[in-house]
Amino acid sequence: MALTLSGPSSVQGQQHIITVLVENHPGVLARVSGLFARRGYNIESLTVSITENPDVSRMTIVVGGDELVLEQITKQLNKLIEVMRVVDYTEFAAVERELALIKVNAEPRDRAEIMQIVEVFRARIIDMGERAFIIEVTGGTDKIDKIRDLLAPHGIREMVRTGVIAMARGSRTA
């Protein structure tokens, strides 16, 4: 699941991708998201999923703020009893991906251009209706922002994004 609480790049300071490994208990999401709201931290996106270990969930949170804010966030998260580990991916090389579904107007005269954009971005058309396509695109946030901008003139009816997930490069794990 994903939660986007504010538009992209709406906060000052650097963006950080942090991964939070938590015990897979009911209510953990409320504790974590509540902490951000309560202490006034700005979440860009938040995704939660299970991991290779069924007892552990992994939250990936994109958050804005300077080093001091990030340090406080990390420490406050660590104080939550069910939080096992907090990793800041800004510190080292990591792969970041996000997936978006975009439902765009596709009048017959526009279809060729849309399909060309899809081709260039290595996206996919996963549903083709009479007046609209659903496009699936995966990549970094910038790439998804870019294809969104290019499709916008055709009229985006609906868009859903997963929020960023991240993994360290090489053999390193969270």
Next chain:
Amino acid sequence: MSLSGAQVMLECLRREGVAHVFGYPGGSVLPIYDALYDCHDIMHVLVRHEQGAAHMADGYARATGKVGVCLATSGPGATNLVTGIANAYMDSIPMVAITGQVRTTAIGKDAFQEADITGITIPVTKHNFLVKDAADLPRTFAEAFHVARTGRPGPVLVDMPLDVSQQRIEWSGDQYPQKVDMPSYRPTTRGHEVQIKRAAAAIAQAARPVLYVGGGAISSGAQAEVTELAERTNILVTTTLLGKGAISEAHPLCMGMLGMHGTAYANHAVHNCDLLIAIGARFDDRVTGKVDRFAPGARVIHIDIDPAEIGKVRQPEIPIVGDVKTVLQVLLKHVEPRPAGEWNEQIEEWRQRFPLVYPRDGGLYTEAIIEHIGEATEWKAVMATDVGQHQMWAAQYFRTRAPRQWITSGGLGTMGYGLPAAIGAQFARPDERVVCLSGDGSFQMCTQELMTASIYGLPLIVCISNNRSLGMVRQWQEMFYHERYSHVDLEQSPDFVKLAEAYNCIGYRVTTLEEFRAAFSAALEQTNRPVVIDCSVTGAENVFPMIPSGQTVNEMRMHTRLEELRSAPNADPEGWSYDEEDQKLSQIVDAGHGGARKEN
């Protein structure tokens, strides 16, 4: 042996050594109260309002260092605990709050007396649990008590649905975990040795050091170490509101409290120091005022068990994460003796120039009441206060000799806290004199607990500093809102003497200091009945010194009659000075009550 979940819960409390539970029954805790019917080794104290139960558990914890326990039913019972839980959370007080909940099958259905109390208390608990299977009770309670008392202590809530309390499970007695192991919760108690050595070096280099000691020193039982550090280095100590008692306030190296209503000399010392040694303190806004002008020229050593406190407000040069007592013990191995120097003389000069003053003209001032309470009890009384002007005067004038003798609501500033907290403290320390100092505003917020004190025959002495107004708010309206006194007039209060009598307590009304002395000495004769002394104090007094909110020591306002009062012949009252008994007293209290956190 087959036991109900409620019985298992009591077994868990026994394993944790719980002797008192403060509670109030209701529908979803009926199985628990049924189990309590047969329970004779855990004393249940029936309160009159659940908020009182939470504050009593809190006062009990502060007076002993043990985990306080309170119990309430679901819905309104649980929500009534919330203020008390938040109060404990802000001041890092170990507490386990047990709430009933509707049946697991009814949760989320807006059932009668349902409230999502685990959801509600997430921001004000260290952790909380919703138990869904009675088999989980032993582990849950072991973890709840472990989390509440270790690391930075705090309140933990355990929510028990009715069917979980009723559920029968096989109990052999050895299900209770011998040791709690929570991989995601392992507080750091030992400070980093290299950092501690750096701290010792900084202390050796400093020309103008100050020790700034907070509630962390009390909760870790470190007053012997704090005193030893101060004496060896001749560094003067200022304490926060919650740090009172971390060193005897009669000690010549103790400057009393700092901050908004702290002593002027403590604030001048902190403002001008070149090394600030923060020990179990959190740079609260009532201490710092304007943060970037707080101790502006100082290097900072910050010792705290909570890593999140390091750098939250002030970035320290030398951070040390660990238990205060443990860290100070190591630090003391590296700290060399240091003679008193010019800096000590400078602070002494400030102390002479800017003493705490009030008119000692025989009038009934709250400050005089506090000093008399101290003198009449040889400064040994456990003092619980409410919130407002009387609290700040008590912080200034009640010279705390030992840790856990001073019980006050700091972070949350909860009016109504004093009386129930004093009751909790009296249950914890039945042989000691407990005094509650309240105001006419605060007292009316939890008055009903007089009945609790009365029924259980507690010899509490409640002194109401009655200035017929909400004094602290009135002070702010006078100073910052152009004397527009909006809704602070309490001229129409009940007759507190009759009210006391209605609750089967003894009531006195006094209008002069002489009358107060007589009433207080009569109250000290009581052994099993609470006494309420309604003190009609001189009204419209303000608390000084005062650093207005968000400002600095340069804007500190002194008593308007400082010059005149400082030179008055009776400016220095007969008191006691620091002696061997102080040291002994601290250690006795600590050994008797402060031993509960050793296991972290």
